[in-house]
Amino acid sequence: MSSHSVMRVGAALSSAVLMAAGLAACGSSSSGSDSASGAKTTSAKVGLVILSGPVGANEDHMKQGFALAQSDITAAGGPKISLVTCEDQVNVDQSTACTRKLISQDGLKTVILDTASPDALADSAVTGRSGVVALLPSQRDTILTAQGTKDLFRTGISGEVEVQKVTPQILQTLKPKSIGILAENNSFGQDELKRFTAAFKAANVPVTYSASFDATQTDFSPELTKVKGSNPDVLLMIGEANHGALISQQAKTIGLTSKLVASSGMTSPDLITLSKGAMEGQYAWSTLPTTTPTAKKFAAEFQAKYGSAPSSISAEAYTALRTLAQAIQTAGGADDPSKLASAMSAVSWDSPIGTVKFDKTGQNINAATELQKVSGKNFVAAGD
Amino acid sequence: MSLFAQELVNGIVQGAVYVLVAIGLSLVFGVLKIVNFAHGEFYVVGGFVAYFVTHTLAWPYWLSVVLALVAGIVVGGIAERLAIRPLRGAPEESVFLSTFGLSLVLLYGVKLLIGGRPRPVSSSFGHTFRLGGIAITSQQVFVLAVTVVLVAALFVTLQRSYLGVVLRAVAQDRSTGALMGIRVELVYWGAFAVAAGLAATAGAAVAPMYSINPYSGQDILITAFIVVIVAGLGSLQGAVAVGLGLGILEAMAAGYLPTGARQWVSYVLVVIVLLLRPQGIFPERATSRAVVA
Numbered sequence: 001m002s003s004h005s006v007m008r009v010g011a012a013l014s015s016a017v018l019m020a021a022g023l024a025a026c027g028s029s030s031s032g033s034d035s036a037s038g039a040k041t042t043s044a045k046v047g048l049v050i051l052s053g054p055v056g057a058n059e060d061h062m063k064q065g066f067a068l069a070q071s072d073i074t075a076a077g078g079p080k081i082s083l084v085t086c087e088d089q090v091n092v093d094q095s096t097a098c099t100r101k102l103i104s105q106d107g108l109k110t111v112i113l114d115t116a117s118p119d120a121l122a123d124s125a126v127t128g129r130s131g132v133v134a135l136l137p138s139q140r141d142t143i144l145t146a147q148g149t150k151d152l153f154r155t156g157i158s159g160e161v162e163v164q165k166v167t168p169q170i171l172q173t174l175k176p177k178s179i180g181i182l183a184e185n186n187s188f189g190q191d192e193l194k195r196f197t198a199a200f201k202a203a204n205v206p207v208t209y210s211a212s213f214d215a216t217q218t219d220f221s222p223e224l225t226k227v228k229g230s231n232p233d234v235l236l237m238i239g240e241a242n243h244g245a246l247i248s249q250q251a252k253t254i255g256l257t258s259k260l261v262a263s264s265g266m267t268s269p270d271l272i273t274l275s276k277g278a279m280e281g282q283y284a285w286s287t288l289p290t291t292t293p294t295a296k297k298f299a300a301e302f303q304a305k306y307g308s309a310p311s312s313i314s315a316e317a318y319t320a321l322r323t324l325a326q327a328i329q330t331a332g333g334a335d336d337p338s339k340l341a342s343a344m345s346a347v348s349w350d351s352p353i354g355t356v357k358f359d360k361t362g363q364n365i366n367a368a369t370e371l372q373k374v375s376g377k378n379f380v381a382a383g384d
Numbered sequence: 385m386s387l388f389a390q391e392l393v394n395g396i397v398q399g400a401v402y403v404l405v406a407i408g409l410s411l412v413f414g415v416l417k418i419v420n421f422a423h424g425e426f427y428v429v430g431g432f433v434a435y436f437v438t439h440t441l442a443w444p445y446w447l448s449v450v451l452a453l454v455a456g457i458v459v460g461g462i463a464e465r466l467a468i469r470p471l472r473g474a475p476e477e478s479v480f481l482s483t484f485g486l487s488l489v490l491l492y493g494v495k496l497l498i499g500g501r502p503r504p505v506s507s508s509f510g511h512t513f514r515l516g517g518i519a520i521t522s523q524q525v526f527v528l529a530v531t532v533v534l535v536a537a538l539f540v541t542l543q544r545s546y547l548g549v550v551l552r553a554v555a556q557d558r559s560t561g562a563l564m565g566i567r568v569e570l571v572y573w574g575a576f577a578v579a580a581g582l583a584a585t586a587g588a589a590v591a592p593m594y595s596i597n598p599y600s601g602q603d604i605l606i607t608a609f610i611v612v613i614v615a616g617l618g619s620l621q622g623a624v625a626v627g628l629g630l631g632i633l634e635a636m637a638a639g640y641l642p643t644g645a646r647q648w649v650s651y652v653l654v655v656i657v658l659l660l661r662p663q664g665i666f667p668e669r670a671t672s673r674a675v676v677a
Contacts, residue, residue, distance in 0.1 A: 050498060058501075059499075059500045059501070060499045060500055060501045061501075091524075185643055185644065190601040211643065212643040213643065214643065214644055214646070214647060216603055217646070218593075218594040219394055219398065219635070219638065221390055221394055222387065222390075222391060222635070225386070225387050225390055225639075226387070231426040242502045242504075242595060242597075245502075245504075245595065246594065246595075253512050253519050253521055254519050255514075255519070260619070269500065270501055273504050274502055274504045274595050276504055276506070
């Protein structure tokens with residue numbers, strides 16, 4: 001190719017990238033109507049930055065959780081909430097662009113942020129500056145609510161609390177003498193890796209092997225071969241369902257005997273189906289308990305609507321929107337951020353993931369975590 | 385030692401997948417002189433054919449691989465007719481943008497049909513052979529066998545058959561080929577469809593090992609581009625050698641270097657090659673003898 005051709009190709013590629021960014025930013029958005037079906041029904045439009053793309057396996061789970069929440073809210077006579085969505089393509093810049101678009105172009109005053117913690121961190125800076133109420137359904141990174149961003153609420157559990165709650169359950173149930181950890185190489189995975197290492201060290205259980213993996217990694221045999229060499233009693237897997245499925249399959253292939261424990265981000269029916277039996281009898285922790293009446297009712301309702309068990313992510317999405325709906329009802333809409341933030345602070349209800357109640361940083365202080373075991377196509381309490 | 389041997393096996397298998405995808409990309413460049421940004425999506429199409437055949441129809445896995453090859457050829461043939469042929473003679477950037485648009489259509493088409501979550505593909509090749517400290521699954525053996533058979537068939541066809549002569553003639557000089565009575569458009573169509581079929585077969589072959597999602601084609605496309613650039617644009621033999629070599633290099637990097645090395649070693653390789661041999665490692669194959677070795 002001549003240099004002129006190369007320049008033309010470069011220009012074409014640049015145009016293509018810009019076009020793709022534009023398409024991704026604008027084309028995937030959707031919005032519902034605001035029409036009030038009854039005189040007393042409150043209507044609200046809420047922005048949703050949704051994780052999509054190569055590692056966006058939870059996109060469907062989130063959408064299902066939100067859709068079920070919308071129908072339950074309507075059935076309970078709550079506000080009519082329309083979600084205006086924008087896909088992030090697993091890209092922090094795109095996620096921030098989505099947040100800006102939802103606020104400045106769509107004029108929204110409430111945004112549910114991207115599930116990926118690094119993206120949500122960048123997005124929260126935008127919402128904080130814009131005086132918009134932001135909601136975190138599933139993000140784990142502790143810093144999100146610890147950074148003091150105004151009008152930010154996390155209905156899900158923080159990584160810090162998750163580690164505090166699940167570590168004793170692992171110690172009590174599995175009684176490990178040594179631990180191995182494989183964690184995704186992002187802020188969430190590294191935060192949990194650091195916290196689990198410290199927590200097990202404090203309990204005098206050494207972490208004999210730890211390593212990180214990339215989000216798009218599919219071959220875990222180098223790491224698993226090293227895990228096998230250090231032979232820990234338990235191997236924690238921190239990442240997404242597709243990671244856990246591949247790790248468990250490849251662990252089985254190389255003959256690893258360590259007990260596997262999957263993180264809550266992995267805990268979905270996908271983990272069981274994708275692992276093709278390799279997770280049978282292994283463990284996972286979930287923010288959706290198997291024992292509480294509210295969680296059981298939610299799981300049954302979800303099963304009836306979608307024909308499969310809910311994931312942690314679905315339960316967290318459901319809880320976030322139901323919580324927001326209560327605040328919108330109290331505030332009389334979602335257009336006044338200060339009124340909505342006050343109403344959010346006062347919300348308290350018995351959700352599938354525990355009784356939602358926020359502390360002064362906007363963190364839900366009661367989010368549950370339960371160690372579970374894979375039995376057939378289901379997750380059951382680890383002690384069962 | 386067992387880590388080295390295990391990574392060597394894994395690298396060869398991964399390299400075989402790169403070969404199947406990259407050889408098609410190289411074939412399209414060598415014959416049609418276009419860079420096909422939609423090539424990775426044919427890999428996804430193959431994976432989803434395997435999922436549909438084994439999961440929905442409950443037919444045997446081996447049949448799904450055959451059907452993925454057929455589906456890839458059909459979808460590739462239609463794509464060439466709709467997105468490439470109408471732009472024959474148009475500026476290069478128009479064709480680039482067209483293939484880019486085609487990739488978006490295929491990606492979001494698949495996503496619309498079955499959603500974004502990964503799908504498992506069942507396989508009858510579930511046995512694990514243990515040789516000393518290393519484990520080799522029968523699925524890995526199958527992937528290697530499929531690659532060897534398809535690559536050998538492609539080379540024999542190109543070098544020993546009338547079809548190969550025709551294809552080489554068009555690759556070297558389209559105008560002369562047309563003057564000699566060769567139906568150039570048919571050759572273009574066939575080359576594009578066969579390339580798509582190879583990528584789709586790779587997607588079906590590897591799906592039981594990694595599952596499949598609508599975005600799977602993006603990573604494999606980038607790697608295939610690296611293979612083609614390092615090998616030399618249009619060089620098929622080069623694509624085979626570099627594809628296998630890159631698979632082994634990535635596996636060794638994963639085994640012996642820090643996290644993330646698997647990704648960056650390939651980029652380091654392409655930068656070094658572009659600095660030292662911008663024409664690629666096998667340039668004479670690419671330039672003087674065009675597409676076929």
